[in-house]
Amino acid sequence: MTGHGHGTPRELHEWFAASARKHGDLVALEAGGERLTYRELDELVTALAAEILTAHGGRAPRRVGLTTAPGVLTYAAALAVLRLGAAVVPLNTAFPPARLATIARTAGLDLHLTDRTPAPGGPEIPAFLLSGDLPTRLRDGRTAPDPLPPAEVAPGDIAYVLFTSGSTGTPKGVPIAHRSMDAFLRYVIDRYALGPGCRMAQNSGLAFDASVLEMFGAWGSGATLVVPPRAELPKPARFVGREGITHWFSVPSVITMADLTGGLAPGSMPSLRWTLFGGEQLTVQQARAWRRAAPHSVIENVYGPTELTILSSQYRLPDRTEDWPDTANGTLPIGEVYPHLDHQVVDEEGRTADVGELRLRGVQRFAGYLDEKDNRGRFLDGSGRPVETDGPYVPGEKHWYRTGDLVQVLEGGTLVHLGRLDQQVKIMGQRVEIGETEAVLREQDDIGQVAVVALRDEDGQTRLEAAYTGTARPAAELRQALSARLPRYMVPHRFTHRPELPLNHNGKLDRRVLAEQLAAIRS
Template sequence: MGREIFMRGQNASERLHEFLLLGAQLTPEKPAVVEYHENETGFLSYRQLQDRVAGYAKTLDELGLDIGDRVILEADTSASSIAAFLACSSRGLPFVPISPETPTKRLLSILGTIRPAFYLQADDGRRDGIPEHIGTGRFGGSGVTIERAAAPRVRHRREIVAADPAYVVFTSGTTGRPKGVVMSHRGILAFYRGMLQHGIVGPESRVATTAPLQFDFSLLDIGLALGTGATIAPVPRSLLRWPRRFVKFLRDAEITQVNGAPSIWRPVLRHESAQLAELGDRIRGVLYSGESFPLPEMRQLQELLPEARIVNCYGSTESIAASFTDVPRPLPKDMERMSIGYAHPGAEMMLVDDDGAPVTEQGADGHILLRSSALFTAYWDDPAATGEALVPDPAAPESGQVVFRTGDVATRGEAGELYLVGRADSMVKIRGNRVELGEVERRAAEFAGVAAVSAVLMPRSGADPVLAVFVVLTPEARQEGTFDEMGLCAFCMEDLPGYMAPQEIHVVDELPVTPNGKIDRPALREIGEAAAAARRGTTVTGAPAGAAAPTADRSDRP
């Protein structure tokens, strides 16, 4: 089936499930999703995927849920979890993806915020203790099994419209509680259409997705594959920990495109480069997002995969992504940083100064504003945060149009392309996941003996950055000398995902501040670097005098 015919059908779609299941009409017997069981790979065809969606939807419909009722979906990415969220879409039920590894306390916070009608988890899920007022069920290859019916509800709506919420993805929030990003059918499809115009994959591609289902990058991958009539291949989470098994999966599943955060490549480049090179004529594309790709590692990846088109994807959960920029091949020897290019078709990235005035001159920094039809609707039940992020278009404030204040700072290159400078706030990326340092700080501050705390992302040469917390003790804890560093780590992990748990803890006499009274994070970084150098028996030039040695170092944590 020609790409042109497929794209015409996609342009007629108005809702998420229609867009992603078009292949069931045009290429019904073609593989839609690769399934991996006990070291063997199979697949679900587009027709089989549609049948599974229909079966799930029928059971969901019998629950009597109304359009707009939220359904929690706890699972890793798989054929069945894709079918589950498409079934929710077909019934107008916004799905809320949750990781099976989400700590119970954090999950309960999300449940209290989103107030779901039903909780679905995979057949092999181990979650229990879901509040009794929420219906529960399981899903898998044999269908959906209802364990506890949803509370009786009244249906007020009859039609699913494009402006309705399709899903809510929870990210780290500055308020100390997870923040729910609401995306409509119209918004997600606007993004998919803009992305697909880049021609990153074709109908014969097999796309490996490495992102967890609750991370919006997984929805990008699924849309990229199924929206093109290609095949999506979820990589089991367990395989990502073992580079040899990961490469074997890529070979066995006949993968042609690999998507994920740059960190998925580091173990492979270090330990299985020869095996990866054997796939050099098969893997035709790599798309990465979530963090910068170290240039030495990028050069190595280009050498091992000489046929691969490598694309730098930039964006936020609030718009899934904003740009797709081809990485030069080969990288210029004098290149210092990658460009994030220009916004995808249907969107525009603007730069403004602190007063909202346009920044047009080359080399000047500005805040990135995104103008797009693919913007999120709101943060769930948080109008104040929504108003801070969705702001009037500075070029035409009278129009009522809003743009997204990304929180990122960039500079403009010679041809108008953008280069990311950093964040204007305390948000960082850890292994591709968005983390508000304020949320980590608020949790750590609740631990006994902590008087003040600041979180900092510490760069590590040739390795993933490390999340460190710098702690000032209460007078009592300082006097007693009983502060429990291991206990602080465990306390954080009770409420935060693993990637948000501190990997280093440094006890300091005080938190350094800048002249305007803000926490001096660069100074804290120097303290951390001095402590790391002391452990190695080396010296860090410029480290502040009297830098405190860490009471605990958790840099070997996964």
Template sequence: MTHPKFIRLFLKNVKKYPNNILFESANNRITYKEFYNLCIKFKDYICQESGRKTPVVCILESKKKFDYVSMIGTILAGGYYVPINKDMPLKKIQQIVKICDANFFSSEKKMKFKSNTKLVDEKKILNFRLNNKKKKYLISKNAYILFTSGTTGEPKGVIISKKNLDAYIEWIVKKINLKVNEHCSQFISISFDVSVCDFYTSICSGGKLFLPSKFDMIFPGNMISKNKISYLVSTPSLIDYIDSSKGLNKKNFKFINKILFCGEPLYENQVKKIFKQNSKIKIFNCYGPTETTVSVTCCKITKKNFKNLSDGVMSIGKAIPSSKLSLIKDKKFQKKEGEILISGKQISSGYLNSPLETKKKFVTIDNIRYFRTGDYANNYRGNFYFKNRLDNQIKYKGHRIELNEINYFLREYGFNNTYTNLFKNEIVSFIQGKHMNIEKIKKFLRNKIEQYKIPSNFVFLKKFPLNKSGKINIKKLENLAND
């Protein structure tokens, strides 16, 4: 079996720097060689136990090294993995296991499944002994599948192939240009594709990753300073959080020389705050939907140029070499503004077991395959600027959220008319009807959707305000949300 390029880069670093630390956490260190050996044991286990079926491994996030052992071990075995957020409700986890027909579930928690999915944890891997009976199965072209929100409450799996990931990692490794042993953060959840930017960039460059503890997640600024992090991967929301906890200061940002942002719009005032603490930092502001393998644009921002790259919101820059951005409006390609269409090597093959949804979002125009993003942007002097969404989807704290999914479950609870949107960086649900116990509603939603999707505020109305066109008056709802 020929490994993908990103695995070959990792193996090269194992050979060159076997005793260098790859992961460091509060009470644990693991070298490149030790990590590799664990990955091989994981690979051997799933190869032996999968029978003649390609290994498909769901990984329930624990924010520990075994998450990453499971990821690399699965790729080495020729299978693909499915990362799952630690806050995902059990019912939704079971749905995902069923949809992707997983034969393994990596978790430190005990789980029960109706299928023949086998639970695997670090203890099982350490005690495993290979019996040398090789079993043949098809090697998967896929690297991972990420599940995102669906409008009907059914999770939607985005397929990312090993070739997609190769194309992206080839670019980011050269762009970020990490030094051997450079200290990298790993705040981002493995269920969020931006985590590729710290984990894979680091292991393919010989870097050193620091896994945050629960305490570190509460006080990330302290963790950055304590571990002398020089390469930080972040969402803009994390910077706001660090600022609100008084962690955005010269001491904590002293060693940072590069920050990669992705997942939501980056604002000029956030950039100003960063440069106030360390004017030498280089910021890489990136953009890309999950369907296009992490990100497809990059804007390099410095203290000298940031004002020229801002209209209040920072530019997302230009397309990276493996991708191309086009703008379309009124069914015609435009030069200045329109919906972003993306083509190139990083485009997903589509959604798992969802041919109709794939056909709707992935289109072919003049023999070129594009992904329709639903994002509206303009092009000013060769740089792209994100403006707004064309549908009911938002990016919130780095997560992609389909607002209709929240409405779907509110209707399942018993409400006939609901509307959910983002106001002043908070998710607010408006409900037509009598006021009801909010804690009971939240408790119901916790069993259906992730914690970060649960609205911060619920507003009950006798009836929805309408505009002259008979549509919901968003401006009036915004005023109600602010009252």
């Protein structure tokens, strides 16, 4: 299925362009104290695309990295890249230069749009400096761009590439096609009644897939994208109330942070009509706190791997809190899989089960990781057998993607997320493959065995803790070494030297016992 039954899929930029033609005088973007209508933003995008084209020798680039602080220029640059028919590859400004260089190589970037001087050890590709005065210069008309050639984009071409943590020690590139985004947008814009007059909060950085829903859910429907100051995310009620936000999407951790600081007073977010929580399990306690603060908002708990184009299931909480379901782990269900996707829940033998791994397929499924080795074991054919090829993975319409998520099927088909089958965890909604942190720690001098576990603090936040054998090293020294390679959220909060690590009766690392030991030390 393509386009959710609506004919030829739109490429991603066309979702914005159609709104610019239809709603030119409506406000498209509010960021950094600036407010642009759809017409103004479209003119800026066109002018910037012409500048990029000239900087690239008159040829449209193929994949473009984007490293900018949040602001008008960030969003105009992303749209300009798409206008040229290229794929956007957001580079997280908080990542160390070495990690950004790895991402640039894996993605095959041929241009880097940045608002800063490239750091030593970072991506070694041609850079186009996005100076702070560029939007003003382009809008003032001191640069008169030539007419842009039409972008040559096919539905199966890549719209954007995001990188997630990889268990092999390097990040994994996830390319998402235009047809996948088209199917997703057609569904969510209708489901969440997005359109003119709606105000969508942009809570996620561009390196995270929730940002794509926020941007194009707004721009694909004629709504306004409103970018909050980063400092206001822990106190959402102040931002929502001041800006009249109608649509909100964030990780549930935001609720915990806001509630601890008294930032969720009852009735403090009356403008909210729709709230989505994803990226982490949503507890009943968290949902109750949000419901009290936003009594007029529909709340949905949503789920989806980046590989399935942002989201692939949803659970709408009943209006009455007494009707909310009780689940085995105290979290709210992730609900039902989107109607245009297929799913299976199977046990270790591949048989249909009430508790097992969730498999997904359909138009929103990606076509495989950029690095071929990351595809091994992730795809199954229609009968459930691993897809094996001598060369690069060739996606099949009937191929299943193994999510690695353990779910329970309730009566009526509703799904509950129970956890992971592997060592992947979520920290503030960001995927972390513990194996990647372990691999970097293992490379340090005089380190023997290593193990990293995720523990929950008293404030409800999940943090990584590392244990290792070999020569004891100062924690600050190890933290500095890992910070040069990994994002801050992947660097362990604590390093504990142990004479040995606990093993189970099979001689393998016993992570449960280790977690108990580290928790006892901390307490």
